[in-house]
Amino acid sequence: xxxxxxxxxxxxxxxxxxxxxxxxxxxxxxxxxxxxxxxxxxxxxxxxxxxxxxxxxxxxxxxxxxxxxxxxxxxxxxxxxxxxxxxxxxxxxxxxxxxxxxxxxxxxxxxxxxxxxxxxxxxxxxxxxxxxxxxxxxxxxxxxxxxxxxxxxxxxxxxxxxxxxxxxxxxxxxxxxxxxxxxxxxxxxxxxxxxxxxxxxxxxxxxxxxxxxxxxxxxxxxxxxxxxxxxxxxxxxxxxxxxxxxxxxxxxxxxxxxxxxxxxxxxxxxxxxxxxxxxxxx
Amino acid sequence: xxxxxxxxxxxxxxxxxxxxxxxxxxxxxxxxxxxxxxxxxxxxxxxxxxxxxxxxxxxxxxxxxxxxxxxxxxxxxxxxxxxxxxxxxxxxxxxxxxxxxxxxxxxxxxxxxxxxxxxxxxxxxxxxxxxxxxxxxxxxxxxxxxxxxxxxxxxxxxxxxxxxxxxxxxxxxxxxxxxxxxxxxxxxxxxxxxxxxxxxxxxxxxxxxxxxxxxxxxxxxxxxxxxxxxxxxxxxxxxxxxxxxxxxxxxxxxxxxxxxxxxxxxxxxxxxxxxxxxxxxxxxxxxxxxxxxxxxxxxxxxxxxxxxxxxxxxxxxxxxxxxxxxxxxxxxxxxxxxxxxxxxxxxxxxxxxxxxxxxxxxxxxxxxxxxxxxxxxxxxxxxxxxxxxxxxxxxxxxxxxxxxxxxxxxxxxxxxxxxxxxxxxxxxxxxxxxxxxxxxxxxxxxxxxxxxxxxxxxxxxxxxxxxxxxxxxxxxxxxxxxxxxxxxxxxxxxxxxxxxxxxxxxxxxxxxxxxxxxxxxxxxxxxxxxxxxxxxxxxxxxxxxxxxxxxxxxxxxxxxxxxxxxxxxxxxxxxxxxxxxxxxxxxxxxxxxxxxxxxxxxxxxxxxxxxxxxxxxxxxxxxxxxxxxxxxxxxxxxxxxxxxxxxxxxxxxxxxxxxxxx
Numbered sequence: 001x002x003x004x005x006x007x008x009x010x011x012x013x014x015x016x017x018x019x020x021x022x023x024x025x026x027x028x029x030x031x032x033x034x035x036x037x038x039x040x041x042x043x044x045x046x047x048x049x050x051x052x053x054x055x056x057x058x059x060x061x062x063x064x065x066x067x068x069x070x071x072x073x074x075x076x077x078x079x080x081x082x083x084x085x086x087x088x089x090x091x092x093x094x095x096x097x098x099x100x101x102x103x104x105x106x107x108x109x110x111x112x113x114x115x116x117x118x119x120x121x122x123x124x125x126x127x128x129x130x131x132x133x134x135x136x137x138x139x140x141x142x143x144x145x146x147x148x149x150x151x152x153x154x155x156x157x158x159x160x161x162x163x164x165x166x167x168x169x170x171x172x173x174x175x176x177x178x179x180x181x182x183x184x185x186x187x188x189x190x191x192x193x194x195x196x197x198x199x200x201x202x203x204x205x206x207x208x209x210x211x212x213x214x215x216x217x218x219x220x221x222x223x224x225x226x227x228x229x230x231x232x233x234x235x236x237x238x239x240x241x242x243x244x245x246x247x248x249x250x251x252x253x254x255x256x257x258x259x260x261x262x263x264x265x266x267x268x269x270x271x272x273x274x275x276x277x278x279x280x281x282x
Numbered sequence: 283x284x285x286x287x288x289x290x291x292x293x294x295x296x297x298x299x300x301x302x303x304x305x306x307x308x309x310x311x312x313x314x315x316x317x318x319x320x321x322x323x324x325x326x327x328x329x330x331x332x333x334x335x336x337x338x339x340x341x342x343x344x345x346x347x348x349x350x351x352x353x354x355x356x357x358x359x360x361x362x363x364x365x366x367x368x369x370x371x372x373x374x375x376x377x378x379x380x381x382x383x384x385x386x387x388x389x390x391x392x393x394x395x396x397x398x399x400x401x402x403x404x405x406x407x408x409x410x411x412x413x414x415x416x417x418x419x420x421x422x423x424x425x426x427x428x429x430x431x432x433x434x435x436x437x438x439x440x441x442x443x444x445x446x447x448x449x450x451x452x453x454x455x456x457x458x459x460x461x462x463x464x465x466x467x468x469x470x471x472x473x474x475x476x477x478x479x480x481x482x483x484x485x486x487x488x489x490x491x492x493x494x495x496x497x498x499x500x501x502x503x504x505x506x507x508x509x510x511x512x513x514x515x516x517x518x519x520x521x522x523x524x525x526x527x528x529x530x531x532x533x534x535x536x537x538x539x540x541x542x543x544x545x546x547x548x549x550x551x552x553x554x555x556x557x558x559x560x561x562x563x564x565x566x567x568x569x570x571x572x573x574x575x576x577x578x579x580x581x582x583x584x585x586x587x588x589x590x591x592x593x594x595x596x597x598x599x600x601x602x603x604x605x606x607x608x609x610x611x612x613x614x615x616x617x618x619x620x621x622x623x624x625x626x627x628x629x630x631x632x633x634x635x636x637x638x639x640x641x642x643x644x645x646x647x648x649x650x651x652x653x654x655x656x657x658x659x660x661x662x663x664x665x666x667x668x669x670x671x672x673x674x675x676x677x678x679x680x681x682x683x684x685x686x687x688x689x690x691x692x693x694x695x696x697x698x699x700x701x702x703x704x705x706x707x708x709x710x711x712x713x714x715x716x717x718x719x720x721x722x723x724x725x726x727x728x729x730x731x732x733x734x735x736x737x738x739x740x741x742x743x744x745x746x747x748x749x750x751x752x753x754x755x756x757x758x759x760x761x762x763x764x765x766x767x768x769x770x771x772x773x774x775x776x777x778x779x780x781x782x783x784x785x786x787x788x789x790x791x792x793x794x795x796x797x798x799x800x801x802x803x804x805x806x807x808x809x810x811x812x813x814x815x816x817x818x819x820x821x822x823x824x825x826x827x828x829x830x831x832x833x834x835x836x837x838x839x840x841x842x843x844x845x846x847x848x849x850x851x852x853x854x855x856x857x858x859x860x861x862x863x864x865x866x867x868x869x870x871x872x873x874x875x876x877x878x879x880x881x882x883x884x885x886x887x888x889x890x891x892x893x894x895x896x897x898x899x900x901x902x903x904x905x906x907x908x909x910x911x912x913x914x915x916x917x918x919x920x921x922x923x924x925x926x927x928x929x930x931x932x933x934x935x936x937x938x939x940x941x942x943x944x
Contacts, residue, residue: 022808037526041631044527050812051760053803060754062804065811067317069492071528072627074416075321090527091630116463117809127318131431136424137383142306142710148380150392157619160385160410163417164623167320221383 010036013098014056015045017064018108019118023184027115030064031056042082042089042097042107043071046119064107066119073255076166079173080119081108086173088255089119110173114182125181126167128199129207133234135214137224149222162217162263164256171209171250171260177243181205206243207235209250213263219270232267232274241271285726287312288716289457289472291443291499293319295415295702296685297478298422299709300716305429307717312470313426314438314459316494320423323480323492324705327415328624329399329535330407331379331702333372337396338404345370348406350906352700355401355579356651356693357841358880358908359512359901364658364690366905367665368700368707375706376408382421385410387620397538397620399698401579407699412533412623418702438470442814443499446475446506446681447738454680455727458738460746462814465807467743469735471727474716476674476682477503478709481650485822485829486775487767489647490522490531498818500654500687501825509677510885511689511899512652513825514832517696517842518775519648520583521607521641523632529646530631532607533624534698536641537576539616541609543567543587544640545596555606555640566590571914578913581695581842584645588776591644598642606640647775649701651692651842652829654683655884658690664905666711671719674712682716684708689882694841749802749813756801759816766793766819770826774833778845783834790830794823794892824887828894832883835896838875850875853917865920869928872910880908907932 012033020027032049033056050063068078071090078089083101097105113121139145172178183198215231218224235241241264250260288304290297293315301311315322334345348369353362380386380394386408387395396405410417429435440462447456447469456471482497483489504510521536521543522529537543544565546558567586568575576583590596591603598604609617609625614637617625628636655677659670666673674682674690685705692700773786797820804812838848850871855861881898888895910925912918 021806039526041525041527047527047760050803051758051764053758060803062806062810063812065809069317069321069494070323070326071493071525072326072530073630074325074413074623074627075317075323075492077317077321093631093633120809123318127320127427130424131427134428134431136428137381137421138428139381139425142303142378142425144374144377145381147377147394148383151388152392153388153390156385156388160417163383163385163410163420164413166325166416167318218383223381224383 010098012036013094014104015049016104016106017118019064020109020115022117023114030061036094040094042080042092042094043068043078045094045105046089064119065117074166076168079110079168079170081110081173082106086110086170086253088168091255110169112173112178112180113169114180123167123169124198125202125205126169126172126210128202129211130167130214132203132207133211133215133231134227135211135218137218137221138227139223151222155220159217159220161256161258162213165210165213165258166256167210168255170253170255174249174253175206175208176247176249177206177245178208179205204239206239209244209260209264211235212241212244212267213258213260216263216266228270229274232270235267236271236274241267285728286310286473286720286723287471287728288474288476288720289314289470290476290478291457292322292478292480292685292687293426294322294324294478294480294685295419295422295705296709297476298419298426299706300476300478300684300713301435302422302425302429303710303713304717305426305434307713309717309720311429311435312438312472313435314441314443314457316440316442316462318439319426319437320420322419323495324419324702325416326490326492326531327702328412328531328533329538330397330409330414330699331376331418332399332406332697332699333376333408333703334369334406335373335376335394335396335408338406341404343404343406345372347404348372351402352691352697353693353906354909354911355697356695357911358903358906359515359693359840359882360691361658361902362905363660363665363902367711368691368704370665371707371711372703375703375710379418379421379706382425384417384421387411397535398577399538400534400574400577400583401697403574407535407538409535409620411619412535412621412625415702418706422706442817443479443502444742445502445738446678447735448506448678449730449734452507452678454678455730456735458742460742460814463809465810467739467746469739471730471735473720473723473727474680474682476684476712476716477654477687478683478685479687481686482822482825483647483650484763485766485826486647486770487764488527488529490519490529491648496818496822497650497825498821500683501821503654503676503678503681503683504885505821505824505887505889507678507886508681509655510652510825510828510887510894511655512832512882513828513885514836514883515651515694515842516647516774516829517580517649517651518584518645520580520587520645521643522646522648523628523641524602524644524646525631530627531646531648532628532641532643533621534580536607536609536621536624539609539620540612541576541607542611543576543583543605543607545590545598545605549595550597550600555608564596574913579695579697581844582913584776585844587645604642604644607643608640609636610638610640645776647771649696650686651689651694651696653687653689656683656688656690660902668711669714669718671715671722673715674708680719682712684712694843746813749816750805752799752801754801756799757796759797759800759812759819762793762797762800763819766790766822766826769793770829774830776844778833778843779847780834780837780845783830787827787830787834790823790826791892794827797823824894827892828885828887831894832885832896836879836883838879840879852915853920855917858920861917861920862924865917865924868917868921869910869924876908
């Protein structure tokens with residue numbers, strides 16, 4: 001059993017949160033003293049802060065805004081930077097964090113995505129990139145056509161870890177090549193025009209390890225491989241796999257331990273072959 | 283259909299399945315969700331999805347037997363035609379998901395592997411590790427993204443559905459919703475609306491459900507006039523890990539793969555579990571239910587674990603009720619291959635490796651069998667008519683309910699691995715019916731007079747403004763939610779007693795009144811989660827009240843609804859002859875109870891009285907005649923003998939009536 005005798009005597013602990021009221025406003029730090037209870041995680045801390053409605057100086061405050069849903073690390077919603085490390089708030093256990101850093105726990109939003117408010121960021125770009133590389137199996141119809149192609153246990157065991165990617169963004173936050181793209185709406189701009197400008201901006205940036213790994217997943221699926229070329233072409237455009245600087249931070253921070261660098265290596269080989277093929281096809 | 287649009291609210295398995303099928307049929311779809319659809323609660327489903335399959339067929343399994351297990355496990359409270367249609371679609375649904383790239387586990391020969399789940403003796407359950415829900419959801423999410431790229435689907439993620447918009451005939455013509463980022467309230471005309479918004483676990487405070495599962499969307503339809511069925515039937519899952527913020531599910535697949543539930547025979551035995559020899563361990567499910575063992579239906583496993591801890595004082599720990607769920611006799615490699623996902627959850631959140639140490643678990647609120655009342659058109663062969671616009675339609679024309687938020691399929695208790703099936707099935711099956719409804723319409727919703735949509739929008743804007751203007755320092759929504767959760771968990775989960783229910787009805791009424799004075803700690807107009815939560819809390823009360831009233835009125839035991847004061851205990855007679863006599867009386871009482879209570883509660887919200895008006899609806903049991911649910915009951919043999927004699931006599935009394943099962 002885990003035994004945290006050093007922390008069980010605590011009455012309160014300090015939490016510092018980097019807040020921001022809106023995309024246009026300045027960020028500011030706010031300190032909270034939170035009552036200690038056993039088995040807490042960052043989610044229960046933020047719930048307590050919301051319920052209390054005041055900071056450590058006794059000032060009335062609006063609850064900290066944050067994203068979450070499943071609370072068991074399968075939905076990918078609650079990614080944030082906890083004590084300097086990008087991770088899921090739900091599986092960040094207070095006892096563990098206080099061992100790492102007994103004086104205080106520091107929460108900030110991911111830095112590679114535009115902040116919407118406080119710890120909430122806009123991760124639309126992740127889903128845009130999945131569209132760009134056609135991360136799906138293009139079946140003819142949803143009508144009953146019998147089972148899919150037979151697959152070996154080995155194929156399944158290679159595919160399964162890649163299909164656990166929950167688009168949480170940890171690998172992107174940790175990547176030196178993945179840079180923040182923030183497009184601000186112009187006065188009077190329509191939704192459509194704004195979205196179009198956003199998409200164009202996203203297309204110039206790096207697609208990131210998670211997207212490359214999804215390309216490998218679908219290119220190895222027996223049906224998905226029929227249009228592997230299209231996906232490989234998509235990761236050879238501007239912002240493609242060539243941007244990867246091999247820092248290998250992605251694989252170190254992935255909460256699902258997805259072999260992202262293995263995927264990047266596989267996709268890299270496919271891209272090289274595809275490059276040669278394109279020369280000969282000319 | 284070029285100008286017509288369908289609004290799908292909710293992007294879990296059901297909503298996504300409906301969206302992609304509608305898009306394939308050429309319908310333009312708007313898909314609205316509180317979270318990016320890839321983060322929907324369906325990702326939490328772990329164990330698998332059921333269907334009769336080639337392996338079980340060799341052992342005599344059929345779709346009919348899947349239907350039979352489903353209705354027997356559900357204590358016969360579900361209409362049988364929808365349940366039949368679902369069971370017969372099972373193999374087709376799984377084949378489709380296989381084609382969409384779901385990484386189902388494989389046998390050594392490369393066939394889809396299957397495991398056993400509760401309430402059946404066949405290995406019907408296909409699975410992808412222990413994250414089957416996540417894998418299925420992702421496959422559907424990918425397909426919907428494909429249609430989004432093709433321009434057939436428009437997503438509204440981070441939007442909160444506020445209400446259906448009804449025309450003067452009461453027909454649903456759109457929705458009002460709020461952007462959770464900008465807080466803008468907008469009307470969306472729609473030629474049909476499909477609600478696929480899942481369960482209402484948050485009414486109980488903490489449950490195995492995700493934070494989005496407030497039930498508010500269903501409640502908003504209910505308050506707008508849609509009927510709500512079987513609210514009192516809530517599944518409490520036997521095996522979850524208690525946490526401060528959530529009760530985390532430990533899938534039934536742990537038992538399906540051989541996991542054993544036990545407690546030390548000596549109360550709070552201080553030895554480590556490994557030091558306790560087999561004869562000093564009480565494998566209470568295996569001893570009490572020799573046929574099904576650890577895989578009895580969930581309601582039964584839950585009651586037994588509760589009983590062991592609360593009544594028999596055999597909880598593993600003294601101050602915290604829990605029992606062991608033990609996998610340590612299974613090889614590491616096999617555990618990692620088949621259950622890796624849930625073992626990682628236990629390890630991460632508890633700091634203990636469940637491959638080495640038995641897990642400590644306790645029941646938790648898990649699933650709403652009840653939900654929005656929905657219709658169906660029965661076919662000649664006892665299933666549903668494909669393509670009928672009546673299927674899955676709520677009592678409000680043009681408004682549909684699918685997935686966990688409808689009341690069909692699972693009766694009084696859902697079998698494990700049937701929910702993923704019901705979600706995907708209802709999504710796929712209702713889509714052609716909705717498309718046919720659109721074909722039959724003469725006028726497009728978007729061309730209705732603007733005042734219909736403007737009026738609905740401004741009503742909700744006023745409500746929002748009123749909330750934001752409330753004076754500070756009154757009731758706190760988060761604290762009220764906690765109190766509501768405590769009352770509901772105490773009175774309306776595993777064991778229900780009328781005195782406690784009646785007390786809870788008063789308490790919830792008082793909390794409901796207090797909630798009208800909630801003041802906000804955030805009065806801003808940007809990503810205001812405080813006002814969104816407060817609204818969802820306000821909408822929890824109508825469902826909570828309906829659930830309690832339904833439970834209070836239902837004086838019987840059926841599936842997950844267990845009232846000890848109305849239980850039918852086993853037989854006590856010492857000789858077989860005595861027990862047969864008792865069994866006759868037992869069967870008389872069972873028949874009387876069936877006559878009185880084999881009925882669904884159907885509630886209409888009465889805003890003036892702030893309570894539910896409940897009527898009762900007969901259940902269509904035309905396919906599988908109701909019979910006593912006898913898992914492990916003392917005297918089951920004699921009761922079964924008497925019951926089958928009576929059933930045979932009835933069969934003879936109706937000459938020429940074909941037995942549908944053959």
